[in-house]
Amino acid sequence: MARITPTIPPLTPAVLHILLALSAEERHGYGIMKQVQFDSDGKVTMGPGTLYGSLGRMIDAGLIRESEKKVDPAMGDERRIYYRITGAGQKALARELERYRAVVAVARERHLVPKLRAYAV
Amino acid sequence: MRSERIIRQYRGWYGRLLRLYPAGYYARFGEQMEQTFADVLRERGEDGRSVNRYALWMLADTVRGIIKQKVGALTINSRLMLRPAIMTAALLLIPYFIMKFNLVLPDPNRPEDQGFNWTLGDFVFMGALVFTAGFVFEFIASRSRDLLYRAGVALATLTAFLLVWVNLAVGFIGDDNPANVLYLLMPLMGLVGAGFARFKPEGMSRTLFALAAAQMVIPVIAVTFWSADFAPGVAPVFGLSAIFALMWMGAGLLIQQASLKLNTKKGM
Numbered sequence: 001m002a003r004i005t006p007t008i009p010p011l012t013p014a015v016l017h018i019l020l021a022l023s024a025e026e027r028h029g030y031g032i033m034k035q036v037q038f039d040s041d042g043k044v045t046m047g048p049g050t051l052y053g054s055l056g057r058m059i060d061a062g063l064i065r066e067s068e069k070k071v072d073p074a075m076g077d078e079r080r081i082y083y084r085i086t087g088a089g090q091k092a093l094a095r096e097l098e099r100y101r102a103v104v105a106v107a108r109e110r111h112l113v114p115k116l117r118a119y120a121v
Numbered sequence: 122m123r124s125e126r127i128i129r130q131y132r133g134w135y136g137r138l139l140r141l142y143p144a145g146y147y148a149r150f151g152e153q154m155e156q157t158f159a160d161v162l163r164e165r166g167e168d169g170r171s172v173n174r175y176a177l178w179m180l181a182d183t184v185r186g187i188i189k190q191k192v193g194a195l196t197i198n199s200r201l202m203l204r205p206a207i208m209t210a211a212l213l214l215i216p217y218f219i220m221k222f223n224l225v226l227p228d229p230n231r232p233e234d235q236g237f238n239w240t241l242g243d244f245v246f247m248g249a250l251v252f253t254a255g256f257v258f259e260f261i262a263s264r265s266r267d268l269l270y271r272a273g274v275a276l277a278t279l280t281a282f283l284l285v286w287v288n289l290a291v292g293f294i295g296d297d298n299p300a301n302v303l304y305l306l307m308p309l310m311g312l313v314g315a316g317f318a319r320f321k322p323e324g325m326s327r328t329l330f331a332l333a334a335a336q337m338v339i340p341v342i343a344v345t346f347w348s349a350d351f352a353p354g355v356a357p358v359f360g361l362s363a364i365f366a367l368m369w370m371g372a373g374l375l376i377q378q379a380s381l382k383l384n385t386k387k388g389m
Contacts, residue, residue: 049186
């Protein structure tokens, strides 16, 4: 009998960008928002409702976890909870980027990609 | 500074809005969300940009988040009741608007015809009947994702609903024939049978076939023991019973197909 490999669904854009934002360093909520906006050239914006809804689901899924609560010197003296990516989150991110790479490779073969940016694969 | 005062005011409103989140969620993220909200507005204010538009956008985004969390926090039982409740309210709007806008007028040739005129009791009765049917469907159908199973449960629920409605509204047989009580007991018997079968397709289909048989046995009992009050007549009563028997059987066949599919999968 043929073995059926279970497919893992793609990450939502919000989850993907949050993982990207946390891939280099741990950040607090506002830091994640700013990084996501920067990484996506302003195309992906999320308010606190969307951001923390996603963070909650990602923590429950084991993709990220809460780190320590500390002060961000650039943001005044309020202590903020930081988030960091987990091993499972890194694997999920790598898998998703590989999925994107494969899609872009097919598009390039068919000459469908007009211009590639700095993250060309 | 003016913008600092406005930001503090918005932060106060936002803090009150956050309390609408489920308690567990608020305890987990409330403080951080309020901080993030204030951070965004402060940055906008420092850049000389208007904070109002951004504040309103984030408030709207958070309202959406609250609705999502509230719906997600509903227990399974609450979800089972929510859809039937919405469906009942929607269906009851139909007779309400018919009455409100006089869409059905009384027949002038029939003095006894009062047109479409439901009392409060009629609305309550129909509401209870529709809600019960919807709840029973949600409760049983949630046990399987199989379309045939769910279609069978839908048909069985509809049959039970119509049986009870017709019986209570005009009576299946005559005006006071005791056989009508037997008809009313049939949906209950069906639920008991389904429960004993633990809502598994095989047992449920057998229950529905038994109901189809019972549907035809009842008029036989009625014509044997209670033939005095047999309006509208033997043929119409048996004919109507046959229609309901076919519906029970149809539901049973659908669920039986679901059972066969399940057995085929297990045999792989």
